[in-house]
Amino acid sequence: MSIDVAAAIATLKATAKALKEAGRLDLYQQILGLMQTVQADVTENTRLALEVDRLSRELAEARREMEKAQRRRAMDFADDVYWVVEGNERREGPFCPNCLDGPNHLEMRMTDRKNGFLVCVGCKHSARVRGYVAPPRDPPATVRSLRFGDNQRRASEAREELQLREGAYYQVKRGADVGGPFCARCYTVDSRLMPLTPLPAVFKDVGRYECPQCKAMV
16 A cells, blocks of 8 residues: 655644644654654655666666677677678678777668768768679760870870869860869879769768779779
């Protein structure tokens, strides 16, 4: 049976007041003693309840840390990311090493951007997909692959129209860009105008473009 402690104390106070006014000081003192006992019990019960709550939270946290440790032991670091492995089979992943090895040991998954990179959904850390081969791309109709030994006049004209800016070549005609950006490395090696592929915004600290041929980033 539950007891409304606040209502009980209020009743005891009212009773003590009535006894005092009636001159029954002996009973009045007994009521005061009972009130002090009840209040002391309430204080102790509150302390015990708070202690139980604290211990419950600490136990839950310890259980979570134990589960994390067990799961971490089941992980394998391969291809620059973490995987949950059972036997020789990857069951879950990939997980971001930057988040998992960080101070909070967060399990953040990485998504495949279908461009040769895995990207963390949390901290945006990236890792290359091993063995990724870029799909073939048809060059724009206005762009031709120029090689030494081809039409020398066209190659010479193309070189005169090219401008190198911020690590990439651009075709310029009458002061305006008409083609590009093209890979500076491929053009320097064998005079090929290889169009660069834009990188997702999450790679802004690495570069803006990637060459599908030599994988150079600018």
